Amino acid sequence: MGLKCGILGLPNIGKSTIFNVLTKSKAMAANFPFCTIKPNIGFSLLPDNRLIEIQKIVNSKKITPTNIKFIDIAGLVKGASSGNGLGNKFLNDVRSVNILIHVVRFFKDQNIQHIYNRIDPIKDINxxxxxxxxxxxxxxxxxxxxLNKKNKNYKNNKYLLETCLYNLENGLMLNNIIFKKEETKYINSINFLTSKPMMYVINSDKNFFKNDKIFKKLKKKFIKKKNIFINICAKTELEISEINNYEKKKKKLFELKLKESKLNKLITYSFKLLNMHTYFTVGKKEICSRPILIGTNALESSKKIHTDFKKGFIRAKVISYKDFIKYNGENGVKKMGKIKLEGKKYVIKDGDIIQYFFKI
Ligand SMILES: Nc1nc2c(ncn2[C@@H]2O[C@H](COP(=O)(O)OP(=O)(O)O)[C@@H](O)[C@H]2O)c(=O)[nH]1
Ligand SMILES: [Mg+2]
Incomplete structure:
Protein backbone atom coordinates (compact mmCIF):
# COMPACT_ATOMS: atom_id res chain seq x y z
CA MET A 1 0.00 0.00 0.00
CA GLY A 2 1.32 3.41 -0.92
CA LEU A 3 0.93 6.70 0.83
CA LYS A 4 -1.15 8.47 -1.78
CA CYS A 5 -4.06 10.61 -0.63
CA GLY A 6 -6.45 12.13 -3.15
CA ILE A 7 -8.27 15.39 -2.45
CA LEU A 8 -11.63 15.44 -4.19
CA GLY A 9 -14.94 17.28 -4.17
CA LEU A 10 -17.04 19.67 -6.28
CA PRO A 11 -15.27 22.52 -8.12
CA ASN A 12 -14.50 25.81 -6.36
CA ILE A 13 -14.79 24.60 -2.76
CA GLY A 14 -11.22 25.10 -1.53
CA LYS A 15 -9.47 21.86 -2.56
CA SER A 16 -6.46 23.57 -4.14
CA THR A 17 -6.24 26.04 -1.25
CA ILE A 18 -6.05 23.13 1.22
CA PHE A 19 -3.58 21.29 -1.04
CA ASN A 20 -1.32 24.35 -1.25
CA VAL A 21 -1.18 24.82 2.50
CA LEU A 22 -0.73 21.10 3.12
CA THR A 23 2.14 20.68 0.69
CA LYS A 24 3.53 24.23 0.65
CA SER A 25 2.77 24.32 -3.07
CA LYS A 26 1.65 27.06 -5.37
CA ALA A 27 -1.03 25.32 -7.40
CA MET A 28 -3.54 27.71 -8.90
CA ALA A 29 -6.41 28.28 -6.45
CA ALA A 30 -8.88 30.78 -7.83
CA ASN A 31 -12.51 31.67 -7.96
CA PHE A 32 -13.64 29.76 -11.02
CA PRO A 33 -14.76 26.18 -11.45
CA PHE A 34 -12.31 23.75 -13.08
CA CYS A 35 -9.35 25.93 -12.30
CA THR A 36 -7.51 22.66 -11.62
CA ILE A 37 -7.34 20.40 -14.67
CA LYS A 38 -4.19 18.34 -14.36
CA PRO A 39 -3.90 16.90 -10.86
CA ASN A 40 -1.40 18.75 -8.65
CA ILE A 41 0.99 16.54 -6.72
CA GLY A 42 2.81 17.46 -3.52
CA PHE A 43 4.14 16.05 -0.27
CA SER A 44 3.45 16.72 3.41
CA LEU A 45 5.53 15.69 6.37
CA LEU A 46 3.78 13.58 8.97
CA PRO A 47 3.92 15.62 12.21
CA ASP A 48 5.61 13.51 14.91
CA ASN A 49 7.07 15.08 18.05
CA ARG A 50 8.72 11.79 18.95
CA LEU A 51 11.40 12.53 16.35
CA ILE A 52 12.31 15.70 18.23
CA GLU A 53 12.39 13.88 21.58
CA ILE A 54 14.70 11.20 20.14
CA GLN A 55 16.88 13.90 18.63
CA LYS A 56 17.31 15.55 22.05
CA ILE A 57 19.03 12.34 23.23
CA VAL A 58 20.91 11.26 20.10
CA ASN A 59 21.80 14.58 18.50
CA SER A 60 21.80 13.20 14.96
CA LYS A 61 22.90 15.13 11.90
CA LYS A 62 19.62 14.63 10.12
CA ILE A 63 15.97 13.91 10.86
CA THR A 64 13.88 12.30 8.16
CA PRO A 65 10.12 12.34 8.83
CA THR A 66 7.55 10.32 6.91
CA ASN A 67 6.39 11.90 3.65
CA ILE A 68 2.81 11.59 2.50
CA LYS A 69 1.79 12.26 -1.08
CA PHE A 70 -1.28 14.43 -1.70
CA ILE A 71 -2.97 14.73 -5.06
CA ASP A 72 -5.28 17.65 -5.77
CA ILE A 73 -7.79 16.18 -8.20
CA ALA A 74 -9.91 18.36 -10.49
CA GLY A 75 -13.46 19.08 -9.32
CA LEU A 76 -16.03 16.41 -10.09
CA VAL A 77 -19.59 17.31 -11.03
CA LYS A 78 -22.91 15.54 -11.47
CA GLY A 79 -22.60 13.25 -14.48
CA ALA A 80 -18.80 12.93 -14.27
CA SER A 81 -19.12 9.16 -14.62
CA SER A 82 -20.76 9.67 -18.01
CA GLY A 83 -18.25 12.28 -19.08
CA ASN A 84 -19.69 15.55 -17.72
CA GLY A 85 -17.42 18.32 -16.47
CA LEU A 86 -13.94 16.99 -16.83
CA GLY A 87 -15.41 13.52 -16.84
CA ASN A 88 -13.96 10.07 -16.58
CA LYS A 89 -10.31 10.99 -16.71
CA PHE A 90 -10.68 12.49 -13.28
CA LEU A 91 -12.34 9.42 -11.91
CA ASN A 92 -9.17 7.64 -13.06
CA ASP A 93 -7.15 10.08 -10.98
CA VAL A 94 -9.37 9.11 -8.05
CA ARG A 95 -8.65 5.46 -8.83
CA SER A 96 -4.90 5.97 -8.51
CA VAL A 97 -4.94 6.96 -4.82
CA ASN A 98 -5.10 4.91 -1.62
CA ILE A 99 -7.46 7.08 0.42
CA LEU A 100 -9.96 9.81 -0.41
CA ILE A 101 -10.12 13.19 1.27
CA HIS A 102 -13.55 14.48 0.37
CA VAL A 103 -13.69 18.26 0.77
CA VAL A 104 -17.12 19.81 1.30
CA ARG A 105 -17.94 23.51 1.09
CA PHE A 106 -19.60 24.95 4.16
CA PHE A 107 -18.47 28.57 3.91
CA LYS A 108 -20.71 31.45 2.91
CA ASP A 109 -19.09 33.88 0.54
CA GLN A 110 -21.12 35.64 -2.11
CA ASN A 111 -17.98 36.37 -4.06
CA ILE A 112 -17.12 32.70 -4.49
CA GLN A 113 -19.38 30.96 -6.95
CA HIS A 114 -20.86 27.61 -5.95
CA ILE A 115 -21.41 25.52 -9.05
CA TYR A 116 -25.03 24.83 -8.02
CA ASN A 117 -25.53 28.24 -6.38
CA ARG A 118 -26.28 26.99 -2.88
CA ILE A 119 -24.63 25.93 0.37
CA ASP A 120 -25.81 22.42 1.11
CA PRO A 121 -23.01 20.10 2.18
CA ILE A 122 -25.19 16.98 2.39
CA LYS A 123 -26.42 17.37 -1.21
CA ASP A 124 -22.82 18.11 -2.33
CA ILE A 125 -21.50 14.98 -0.62
CA ASN A 126 -24.19 12.87 -2.27
CA LEU A 147 -16.25 -14.02 -14.59
CA ASN A 148 -19.32 -15.34 -16.41
CA LYS A 149 -17.10 -16.18 -19.35
CA LYS A 150 -14.71 -18.09 -17.06
CA ASN A 151 -15.31 -21.52 -15.56
CA LYS A 152 -17.07 -22.34 -12.31
CA ASN A 153 -14.01 -21.92 -10.07
CA TYR A 154 -14.87 -18.28 -9.70
CA LYS A 155 -18.28 -18.84 -8.11
CA ASN A 156 -17.33 -17.21 -4.79
CA ASN A 157 -15.93 -14.09 -6.40
CA LYS A 158 -18.96 -13.80 -8.62
CA TYR A 159 -21.26 -14.06 -5.64
CA LEU A 160 -19.21 -11.41 -3.85
CA LEU A 161 -19.42 -9.06 -6.84
CA GLU A 162 -23.16 -9.59 -7.07
CA THR A 163 -23.45 -8.61 -3.39
CA CYS A 164 -21.37 -5.50 -4.13
CA LEU A 165 -23.55 -4.66 -7.10
CA TYR A 166 -26.71 -5.02 -5.04
CA ASN A 167 -25.36 -2.66 -2.38
CA LEU A 168 -24.04 -0.13 -4.90
CA GLU A 169 -27.36 -0.09 -6.73
CA ASN A 170 -28.97 0.69 -3.39
CA GLY A 171 -26.69 3.69 -2.95
CA LEU A 172 -24.21 2.16 -0.49
CA MET A 173 -20.49 2.84 -0.77
CA LEU A 174 -18.36 -0.31 -0.46
CA ASN A 175 -16.28 1.25 2.33
CA ASN A 176 -19.42 1.10 4.50
CA ILE A 177 -19.65 -2.68 4.15
CA ILE A 178 -17.71 -5.09 6.34
CA PHE A 179 -16.06 -7.82 4.29
CA LYS A 180 -14.08 -10.87 5.41
CA LYS A 181 -10.29 -10.68 5.04
CA GLU A 182 -10.16 -12.80 1.87
CA GLU A 183 -13.04 -10.86 0.36
CA THR A 184 -11.34 -7.54 1.09
CA LYS A 185 -8.26 -8.78 -0.75
CA TYR A 186 -10.30 -9.55 -3.85
CA ILE A 187 -12.29 -6.30 -3.65
CA ASN A 188 -9.06 -4.31 -3.32
CA SER A 189 -7.60 -6.09 -6.36
CA ILE A 190 -10.45 -4.64 -8.46
CA ASN A 191 -9.66 -1.13 -7.24
CA PHE A 192 -13.19 0.13 -6.73
CA LEU A 193 -13.52 3.84 -5.95
CA THR A 194 -16.01 3.50 -3.10
CA SER A 195 -14.01 0.80 -1.30
CA LYS A 196 -11.21 3.29 -0.61
CA PRO A 197 -11.20 4.68 2.93
CA MET A 198 -12.66 8.19 2.96
CA MET A 199 -12.33 11.18 5.26
CA TYR A 200 -14.59 14.23 5.02
CA VAL A 201 -13.11 17.71 5.36
CA ILE A 202 -15.72 20.39 6.01
CA ASN A 203 -14.38 23.69 4.77
CA SER A 204 -16.34 26.11 6.94
CA ASP A 205 -16.28 29.75 7.92
CA LYS A 206 -15.00 30.26 11.40
CA ASN A 207 -18.38 31.69 12.47
CA PHE A 208 -20.49 29.19 10.67
CA PHE A 209 -20.45 25.82 12.33
CA LYS A 210 -20.93 23.93 15.60
CA ASN A 211 -24.34 25.45 16.40
CA ASP A 212 -25.55 25.50 12.85
CA LYS A 213 -28.52 23.19 12.12
CA ILE A 214 -27.04 21.78 8.91
CA PHE A 215 -23.73 21.13 10.62
CA LYS A 216 -25.47 19.20 13.40
CA LYS A 217 -27.29 17.10 10.80
CA LEU A 218 -24.06 16.51 8.95
CA LYS A 219 -22.27 15.47 12.12
CA LYS A 220 -25.02 13.01 12.98
CA LYS A 221 -24.76 11.49 9.50
CA PHE A 222 -20.99 11.07 9.83
CA ILE A 223 -21.08 9.66 13.34
CA LYS A 224 -23.82 7.18 12.44
CA LYS A 225 -21.69 5.77 9.62
CA LYS A 226 -18.48 5.98 11.71
CA ASN A 227 -16.90 8.26 9.10
CA ILE A 228 -13.84 10.29 9.98
CA PHE A 229 -14.48 14.00 9.55
CA ILE A 230 -12.72 17.20 10.41
CA ASN A 231 -13.76 20.81 10.02
CA ILE A 232 -11.30 23.45 8.98
CA CYS A 233 -11.33 26.88 7.42
CA ALA A 234 -9.07 26.77 4.37
CA LYS A 235 -8.88 30.55 4.16
CA THR A 236 -7.73 30.85 7.77
CA GLU A 237 -5.26 27.98 7.32
CA LEU A 238 -3.82 29.83 4.34
CA GLU A 239 -3.48 33.01 6.43
CA ILE A 240 -1.75 31.11 9.26
CA SER A 241 0.65 29.47 6.81
CA GLU A 242 1.64 32.85 5.38
CA ILE A 243 2.84 34.16 8.77
CA ASN A 244 6.57 33.52 8.92
CA ASN A 245 7.25 35.06 12.32
CA TYR A 246 6.98 32.38 15.04
CA GLU A 247 5.59 34.71 17.75
CA LYS A 248 3.05 36.27 15.40
CA LYS A 249 1.93 32.81 14.29
CA LYS A 250 1.55 31.74 17.94
CA LYS A 251 -0.53 34.83 18.65
CA LYS A 252 -2.79 34.19 15.66
CA LEU A 253 -3.32 30.55 16.69
CA PHE A 254 -4.08 31.72 20.24
CA GLU A 255 -6.67 34.19 18.91
CA LEU A 256 -8.27 31.37 16.96
CA LYS A 257 -8.21 29.11 20.06
CA LEU A 258 -6.08 26.61 18.16
CA LYS A 259 -3.01 24.75 19.44
CA GLU A 260 -1.69 24.17 15.96
CA SER A 261 -2.80 24.29 12.35
CA LYS A 262 -5.76 21.96 11.84
CA LEU A 263 -4.05 20.65 8.74
CA ASN A 264 -1.63 18.74 10.99
CA LYS A 265 -4.67 16.85 12.22
CA LEU A 266 -5.69 16.25 8.62
CA ILE A 267 -2.28 14.73 7.81
CA THR A 268 -2.32 12.56 10.95
CA TYR A 269 -5.86 11.31 10.24
CA SER A 270 -4.90 10.55 6.63
CA PHE A 271 -2.02 8.43 7.84
CA LYS A 272 -4.32 6.56 10.25
CA LEU A 273 -6.81 6.00 7.47
CA LEU A 274 -4.04 4.42 5.42
CA ASN A 275 -3.87 1.88 8.28
CA MET A 276 -0.23 2.69 8.86
CA HIS A 277 2.02 3.45 11.78
CA THR A 278 5.71 4.26 12.10
CA TYR A 279 8.81 2.81 13.60
CA PHE A 280 12.20 4.49 13.80
CA THR A 281 15.78 3.74 12.86
CA VAL A 282 18.14 5.84 14.94
CA GLY A 283 21.81 6.65 14.44
CA LYS A 284 24.32 9.48 14.78
CA LYS A 285 23.90 10.29 11.07
CA GLU A 286 20.13 10.07 10.80
CA ILE A 287 16.92 9.51 12.70
CA CYS A 288 14.42 8.11 10.28
CA SER A 289 10.67 7.68 10.61
CA ARG A 290 9.55 4.60 8.67
CA PRO A 291 5.92 4.08 7.70
CA ILE A 292 4.56 0.51 7.57
CA LEU A 293 1.14 -1.11 7.40
CA ILE A 294 -0.10 -2.07 10.86
CA GLY A 295 0.59 -5.78 11.35
CA THR A 296 3.81 -5.89 9.28
CA ASN A 297 6.49 -8.19 10.67
CA ALA A 298 10.20 -7.50 11.10
CA LEU A 299 11.23 -9.46 7.99
CA GLU A 300 8.84 -7.63 5.65
CA SER A 301 9.61 -4.20 7.06
CA SER A 302 13.38 -4.76 6.82
CA LYS A 303 13.01 -5.22 3.06
CA LYS A 304 11.76 -1.66 2.78
CA ILE A 305 15.15 -0.37 3.92
CA HIS A 306 17.23 -2.69 1.75
CA THR A 307 16.47 -5.98 -0.03
CA ASP A 308 19.71 -7.39 1.47
CA PHE A 309 18.19 -6.95 4.91
CA LYS A 310 15.43 -9.40 4.03
CA LYS A 311 17.71 -11.86 2.24
CA GLY A 312 20.21 -12.11 5.09
CA PHE A 313 17.91 -11.30 8.03
CA ILE A 314 19.26 -12.57 11.37
CA ARG A 315 17.30 -10.65 13.97
CA ALA A 316 15.98 -7.25 14.99
CA LYS A 317 17.10 -5.31 18.05
CA VAL A 318 13.99 -3.57 19.38
CA ILE A 319 13.62 -0.76 21.92
CA SER A 320 10.23 0.75 22.63
CA TYR A 321 10.01 4.53 22.19
CA LYS A 322 8.80 4.86 25.79
CA ASP A 323 11.85 3.02 27.19
CA PHE A 324 14.21 4.96 24.91
CA ILE A 325 12.99 8.25 26.37
CA LYS A 326 12.56 6.99 29.94
CA TYR A 327 16.12 5.60 30.17
CA ASN A 328 17.73 8.34 28.11
CA GLY A 329 18.82 6.36 25.06
CA GLU A 330 20.16 2.93 24.17
CA ASN A 331 22.82 2.62 26.90
CA GLY A 332 20.29 3.38 29.61
CA VAL A 333 17.82 0.88 28.14
CA LYS A 334 20.58 -1.74 27.99
CA LYS A 335 21.45 -1.24 31.66
CA MET A 336 17.82 -1.83 32.56
CA GLY A 337 17.82 -5.02 30.46
CA LYS A 338 14.98 -3.71 28.33
CA ILE A 339 16.47 -4.32 24.88
CA LYS A 340 14.67 -7.11 23.02
CA LEU A 341 16.06 -9.31 20.27
CA GLU A 342 13.30 -10.42 17.97
CA GLY A 343 12.99 -12.82 15.01
CA LYS A 344 11.47 -12.54 11.54
CA LYS A 345 7.88 -12.91 12.72
CA TYR A 346 7.95 -10.15 15.31
CA VAL A 347 5.07 -7.77 14.55
CA ILE A 348 6.38 -4.22 14.70
CA LYS A 349 4.68 -1.85 17.14
CA ASP A 350 4.15 1.85 16.66
CA GLY A 351 7.18 3.79 17.87
CA ASP A 352 9.59 0.82 18.02
CA ILE A 353 13.22 1.79 17.56
CA ILE A 354 14.77 -0.97 15.46
CA GLN A 355 18.18 -2.07 14.32
CA TYR A 356 18.36 -5.00 11.91
CA PHE A 357 21.17 -7.55 11.99
CA PHE A 358 21.82 -9.36 8.75
CA LYS A 359 24.50 -11.21 6.81
CA ILE A 360 25.00 -11.03 3.05
N1 LIG B 1 -14.44 32.65 2.00
C1 LIG B 1 -13.72 31.58 1.77
N2 LIG B 1 -13.17 31.38 0.55
C2 LIG B 1 -12.44 30.27 0.32
C3 LIG B 1 -12.22 29.30 1.34
N3 LIG B 1 -11.48 28.31 0.81
C4 LIG B 1 -11.23 28.65 -0.48
N4 LIG B 1 -11.82 29.82 -0.78
C5 LIG B 1 -11.80 30.52 -2.07
O1 LIG B 1 -12.56 29.80 -3.01
C6 LIG B 1 -11.99 29.90 -4.32
C7 LIG B 1 -11.77 28.51 -4.89
O2 LIG B 1 -10.75 27.88 -4.14
P1 LIG B 1 -9.88 26.69 -4.73
O3 LIG B 1 -8.97 26.24 -3.65
O4 LIG B 1 -9.28 27.07 -6.04
O5 LIG B 1 -11.06 25.62 -4.97
P2 LIG B 1 -11.04 24.23 -5.77
O6 LIG B 1 -11.66 24.49 -7.10
O7 LIG B 1 -11.91 23.33 -4.95
O8 LIG B 1 -9.63 23.76 -5.87
C8 LIG B 1 -10.69 30.70 -4.16
O9 LIG B 1 -10.95 32.04 -4.53
C9 LIG B 1 -10.39 30.58 -2.67
O10 LIG B 1 -9.68 31.70 -2.19
C10 LIG B 1 -12.79 29.54 2.65
O11 LIG B 1 -12.61 28.76 3.59
N5 LIG B 1 -13.53 30.68 2.79
MG1 LIG C 1 -8.55 23.39 -7.67
Missing part, protein backbone atom coordinates in the same frame (compact mmCIF):
# COMPACT_ATOMS: atom_id res chain seq x y z
CA UNK A 127 -23.36 14.24 -5.73
CA UNK A 128 -19.73 13.20 -5.46
CA UNK A 129 -20.43 9.86 -3.78
CA UNK A 130 -23.12 9.02 -6.35
CA UNK A 131 -20.61 9.56 -9.16
CA UNK A 132 -18.17 7.20 -7.47
CA UNK A 133 -20.96 4.68 -6.96
CA UNK A 134 -22.07 4.86 -10.63
CA UNK A 135 -18.51 4.33 -11.77
CA UNK A 136 -18.21 1.31 -9.42
CA UNK A 137 -21.48 -0.17 -10.70
CA UNK A 138 -20.01 -0.15 -14.22
CA UNK A 139 -16.78 -1.71 -13.00
CA UNK A 140 -18.69 -4.34 -11.04
CA UNK A 141 -20.85 -5.28 -14.02
CA UNK A 142 -17.78 -5.53 -16.23
CA UNK A 143 -16.09 -7.90 -13.79
CA UNK A 144 -19.22 -10.04 -13.41
CA UNK A 145 -19.40 -10.36 -17.19
CA UNK A 146 -15.73 -11.35 -17.27
Missing amino acids: IINDELIISDIELCEKNILY
